[in-house]
Amino acid sequence: MRKAGLLALLGITSGLFFAVPASAEGVPECGNIRFEGLSGCEVRVTAECNASCTELGIYKTACATKLVPVCKTECTLSAMPTCTDKCTVQCKSDCDNGVNVICKHNCFTECTTTRDAGCSAKPDVAQCAATWDANCDAECDSQCVTVEGDCYQHCIECCDGSCTADANMSCQETCQNEVFEDCEHEFRANCEASCSGDGALFCNGEYIIAGSQIPNCIKALAARGLEVKAEASVTLGPDGIDGVANAGVCAYSPGSKGSLAAPLAVLAALAGG
Known part of the structure; x- marks a missing residue:
């Protein structure tokens, strides 16, 4: 059983925000969603997540990609x-x-x-x-x-x-x-069920992916050179979690495309412990 969600471990209060670079192809780890043209991506948890999951209209990209x-x-x-x-x-x-x-x-x-x-x-x-x-x-x-x-x-x-x-x-x-429509209802149920754990990823207000798939999705996006910013109680850096409480904005811009994979792998392992 999962002891805590990935985002709960981070102590995030307002979500995980990142700028997504243009991707000229679908990202397999993120449900094959194409991120080119998407912006305002964030992982939402708890109340904000539940409120976001309500509207059926936000699942069109995810459903179309799944059904092709x-x-x-x-x-x-x-x-x-x-x-x-x-x-x-x-x-x-x-x-x-x-x-x-x-x-x-x-x-x-x-x-x-x-x-x-x-x-x-x-x-x-x-x-x-x-x-x-x-x-x-x-x-x-x-x-x-x-x-x-x-x-x-x-x-x-x-x-x-x-x-x-x-x-x-x-x-x-x-x-x-x-x-x-059946697909939309299925994704909504999955979205709502994930809000108390790892949460759900949204871009431009559209649902992308949720739950246990989020760590691998974020790692895949990091490998494509995105910048990650999170308001958290721990610092996320190239050596993983350093445990220093700063209650501020933790920002880590990878120097190379793959440099964020290690800390995210640590988070995923902790969340699954």
Whole structure:
């Protein structure tokens, strides 16, 4: 049995706050959520956490991301040649003009270009946008994972990922609509159950992840170079927890991308003891 939640050990009174750098792909340890464009991320506990968990509308990103691979078993269309041809012509023109096209950075942007227009008439615009983003992210991650070659090769893979997502967008929306509300209720229950322990992570007011998954998620984000700030009764530094009570703001900016992993591992071990 867990003796105390991770955040309880830290003595946090107002949550754990951090600035998230752009991430050009989903973060597996954080439910495969894509953090590019997200801000205002914080781990909330107790009353603030419970209040945040109430609204069903905050679970759209998490549900869409979770449901894309589920629905992908039936949404298996290949990219349309008309889409890939149009995309690669423009992309290769960019290469010729000196634009450095990188698949994992450009694919998602290309894929979501028409999202706002495509979702504007949908009954739930926010859900449509979440499904659109999650579908694009999944296909781009899959297509861009191991791209070797010059700018033109990146163009081909980028366009294949974007156009495959486009071909399956309608199928993903239909499939997800059937179970989306159930998913939201499931995440809300998990969110509420975690508030007295490790809490729940929110970005832009959207639920990201909760409970025992938080330590690994934070470590993964730290490895991507984020800055962590927490109001706590202990100091978090490169050597772990030093036990010095300062009742102030503890700030630790990692000098290297992986330098925060060790102290967070200590916290996770203590929380699970």
